[in-house]
Amino acid sequence: xxxxxYHVPTKVYFGKNQxxxxxxxxxxxxxxxxxxxxxGSIKKTGLYDKVVAEIEKAGLELxxxxxxxxxxxxxxxxxxxxxxxxxxxxxxxxxGGGSTIDAAKSIGAAAYYDGDxxxxxxRKVPITNCLPVVSILTLAATGSEMNANxxxxxxxxxxxxxxxxxxMVPKVSFxxxxxxxxxSKYQTACGAADIISHILEVYFSPDHDLYMLxxxxxxxxxxxxxxxxxxxEEPDNYEARANLMWASSWAINGFIRGGKQQxxxxxxxxxxxxxxxxxxxxxxxxxxxxxxxxxVLDETTVAKFQQFACNVFGVDCRLEPxxxxxxxxxxxxxxxxxxxxxxxxxxxxxxxxxxxxxxxxKACRGGVINGFKPLNSQDVESIYRMCL
Amino acid sequence: xxxxxYHVPTKVYFGKNQxxxxxxxxxxxxxxxxxxxxxGSIKKTGLYDKVVAEIEKAGLELxxxxxxxxxxxxxxxxxxxxxxxxxxxxxxxxxGGGSTIDAAKSIGAAAYYDGDxxxxxxRKVPITNCLPVVSILTLAATGSEMNANxxxxxxxxxxxxxxxxxxMVPKVSFxxxxxxxxxSKYQTACGAADIISHILEVYFSPDHDLYMLxxxxxxxxxxxxxxxxxxxEEPDNYEARANLMWASSWAINGFIRGGKQQxxxxxxxxxxxxxxxxxxxxxxxxxxxxxxxxxVLDETTVAKFQQFACNVFGVDCRLEPxxxxxxxxxxxxxxxxxxxxxxxxxxxxxxxxxxxxxxxxKACRGGVINGFKPLNSQDVESIYRMCL
Numbered sequence: 001x002x003x004x005x006y007h008v009p010t011k012v013y014f015g016k017n018q019x020x021x022x023x024x025x026x027x028x029x030x031x032x033x034x035x036x037x038x039x040g041s042i043k044k045t046g047l048y049d050k051v052v053a054e055i056e057k058a059g060l061e062l063x064x065x066x067x068x069x070x071x072x073x074x075x076x077x078x079x080x081x082x083x084x085x086x087x088x089x090x091x092x093x094x095x096g097g098g099s100t101i102d103a104a105k106s107i108g109a110a111a112y113y114d115g116d117x118x119x120x121x122x123r124k125v126p127i128t129n130c131l132p133v134v135s136i137l138t139l140a141a142t143g144s145e146m147n148a149n150x151x152x153x154x155x156x157x158x159x160x161x162x163x164x165x166x167x168m169v170p171k172v173s174f175x176x177x178x179x180x181x182x183x184s185k186y187q188t189a190c191g192a193a194d195i196i197s198h199i200l201e202v203y204f205s206p207d208h209d210l211y212m213l214x215x216x217x218x219x220x221x222x223x224x225x226x227x228x229x230x231x232x233e234e235p236d237n238y239e240a241r242a243n244l245m246w247a248s249s250w251a252i253n254g255f256i257r258g259g260k261q262q263x264x265x266x267x268x269x270x271x272x273x274x275x276x277x278x279x280x281x282x283x284x285x286x287x288x289x290x291x292x293x294x295x296v297l298d299e300t301t302v303a304k305f306q307q308f309a310c311n312v313f314g315v316d317c318r319l320e321p322x323x324x325x326x327x328x329x330x331x332x333x334x335x336x337x338x339x340x341x342x343x344x345x346x347x348x349x350x351x352x353x354x355x356x357x358x359x360x361x362k363a364c365r366g367g368v369i370n371g372f373k374p375l376n377s378q379d380v381e382s383i384y385r386m387c388l
Numbered sequence: 389x390x391x392x393x394y395h396v397p398t399k400v401y402f403g404k405n406q407x408x409x410x411x412x413x414x415x416x417x418x419x420x421x422x423x424x425x426x427x428g429s430i431k432k433t434g435l436y437d438k439v440v441a442e443i444e445k446a447g448l449e450l451x452x453x454x455x456x457x458x459x460x461x462x463x464x465x466x467x468x469x470x471x472x473x474x475x476x477x478x479x480x481x482x483x484g485g486g487s488t489i490d491a492a493k494s495i496g497a498a499a500y501y502d503g504d505x506x507x508x509x510x511r512k513v514p515i516t517n518c519l520p521v522v523s524i525l526t527l528a529a530t531g532s533e534m535n536a537n538x539x540x541x542x543x544x545x546x547x548x549x550x551x552x553x554x555x556m557v558p559k560v561s562f563x564x565x566x567x568x569x570x571x572s573k574y575q576t577a578c579g580a581a582d583i584i585s586h587i588l589e590v591y592f593s594p595d596h597d598l599y600m601l602x603x604x605x606x607x608x609x610x611x612x613x614x615x616x617x618x619x620x621e622e623p624d625n626y627e628a629r630a631n632l633m634w635a636s637s638w639a640i641n642g643f644i645r646g647g648k649q650q651x652x653x654x655x656x657x658x659x660x661x662x663x664x665x666x667x668x669x670x671x672x673x674x675x676x677x678x679x680x681x682x683x684v685l686d687e688t689t690v691a692k693f694q695q696f697a698c699n700v701f702g703v704d705c706r707l708e709p710x711x712x713x714x715x716x717x718x719x720x721x722x723x724x725x726x727x728x729x730x731x732x733x734x735x736x737x738x739x740x741x742x743x744x745x746x747x748x749x750k751a752c753r754g755g756v757i758n759g760f761k762p763l764n765s766q767d768v769e770s771i772y773r774m775c776l
Contacts, residue, residue, distance in 0.1 A: 001627065014392050216607050
């Protein structure tokens with residue numbers, strides 16, 4: 001069992017009618033606010049107007065950067081950083097899903113660097129500082145609202161790379177489940193798959209770690225499995241949206257990680273899918289996860305898969321471990337592809353094996369993904385093929 | 389479902405061999421450190437020497453206040469506050485269990501007030517500020533290492549009162565399970581009862597709240613029930629001590645509370661027991677909890693008790709709700725009094741009904757405890773009598 005440092009200082013306003021706290025919170029960081037958002041859905045829902053009203057009420061100066069892409073591009077980061085420097089921005093306000101918040105974080109870091117932000121993402125140049133980020137979440141998925149991570153894409157090089165810095169953890173996040181009522185069925189399903197993947201990447205670990213965290217993770221998984229279908233059927237079901245939203249934060253804010261040090265498996269494989277084909281991150285994870293499970297299931301890993309099947313899906317714990325394990329993977333597949341209605345194969349997305357070799361090499365970064373079971377580039381290529 | 393603010397900024401170093409971070413962390417707050425501890429067990433275990441060595445290595449000035457009582461007295465708070473003012477202390481370092489950490493918090497607040505600290509505890513004078521508190525935990529129980537609460541006793545008035553202020557949340561806490569290897573069977577058992585009570589006070593709530601938090605709470609309860617007996621049998625079992633330690637923090641740091649606003653029930657009743665008879669808090673909670681459960685169990689509350697019995701203790705969920713509920717309470721009693729070996733009645737502690745009337749009045753503060761089921765002073769007196 002490894003030691004760990006736990007530090008999640010984000011202040012969270014959870015629930016309805018918390019936006020009156022936005023102005024005072026922003027004011028703590030200064031007067032000049034850069035509002036960062038995506039394609040304008042927040043204008044349709046009326047959230048944009050509410051946010052602007054609160055900023056005006058607080059007497060703050062508002063600047064804007066819109067058009068953040070679903071897999072945010074480094075070009076947007078450079079543009080945002082330029083505005084921060086030119087307008088001497090004090091605080092970034094991200095209103096949107098994980099992509100928008102990720103973008104704001106990298107913009108905040110790039111504001112302190114005069115060169116191409118891609119240097120920071122690729123770690124050519126270390127991040128030294130970050131402007132404070134405040135977020136208003138509109139999609140339960142990535143957990144970006146409560147962690148230090150930012151994933152940025154570069155379409156020129158087909159790269160999608162995650163970067164992190166303690167200064168990038170949002171200082172304050174507003175989590176109002178009603179802001180996710182308008183999220184489409186497809187995006188709700190992708191978000192649920194993303195949350196599930198974040199938990200499974202930690203849950204399936206070779207490290208022996210805290211029993212209590214396994215208990216918590218199984219509870220979070222049961223929560224997503226219970227409420228994602230409800231949110232699909234009743235988009236404005238507050239209870240379902242609230243459970244998904246808070247679970248999305250818990251899945252990847254450090255609560256459940258404990259001392260587990262191992263690399264994640266499906267995320268680096270998925271980042272290549274998104275980098276090459278610009279597909280939705282959660283969808284890529286959904287397609288990959290059950291195939292990865294089948295691939296790594298063997299006598300050395302079966303016990304954890306059995307535990308997963310029994311404690312998450314209620315599979316009979318008296319079954320043979322291998323039988324129970326396979327049943328668990330099957331039920332997860334059914335959940336992702338039938339209940340959530342996500343596409344089952346890469347072929348359905350028009351993806352063939354053209355780039356699998358290169359993608360696999362990149363996913364392994366010239367070495368091995370040291371996850372639950374170590375994967376070399378041939379393993380990764382095999383898993384991609386299983387997804388066709 | 390209510391909204392809530394979540395903010396737990398404490399940085400936690402969890403695990404073995406983290407103490408080399410103590411000096412640098414203390415230094416962030418200044419040079420003059422007041423070390424606060426209890427009866428000297430940290431000298432026997434060698435922890436005191438290690439802490440002093442780290443403080444010296446960092447070149448900090450060390451002052452000391454020892455002799456903090458198990459139910460910390462306001463006299464100690466006044467003494468600590470005097471030292472803080474005289475020596476211009478920059479940071480308080482509490483090394484011990486909940487009592488020591490609670491004391492350091494109130495000392496930190498009282499340092500900013502020239503009068504009697506009891507004025508702050510009784511809210512006659514509002515707390516305005518608090519010196520930074522760093523803690524090194526040696527007992528898994530109260531969760532004080534990660535929250536804003538401080539409970540202080542006044543033997544002159546037979547009062548034990550909790551007070552809280554955002555500034556009182558420890559800035560940094562060191563949670564090394566090996567520091568609890570020397571905790572006695574009795575204190576380990578009392579600590580486990582305390583953790584269980586913190587969870588149950590939130591779990592049994594009239595508010596309809598997040599399903600996921602119920603899942604988490606049930607997981608934490610199963611964790612304590614699994615590992616407390618292990619720690620009793622094998623005091624130096626790292627896994628058991630680690631699970632108990634992290635569960636103690638999670639039970640009362642805000643993670644599980646969500647938007648539940650209701651008052652706690654057993655804690656105000658227990659505070660009177662400790663105030664009048666100076667008994668161990670966890671023991672008082674253990675004696676009270678099953679009786680409180682029996683007292684409030686009825687047709688309106690049975691569903692939650694059934695859920696508790698089935699999900700925490702594996703009681704057959706097909707049983708009649710009332711039968712399952714009673715079974716759950718019975719198993720909890722057996723766990724507290726047989727497995728943990730705690731005394732079952734107040735009579736065994738030499739407590740009779742002499743003060744029950746006054747204690748019940750004080751517990752209700754002239755009104756009603758608005759908990760899972762509202763309790764007036766007659767209800768409380770009845771529950772005390774059930775404990776004889």
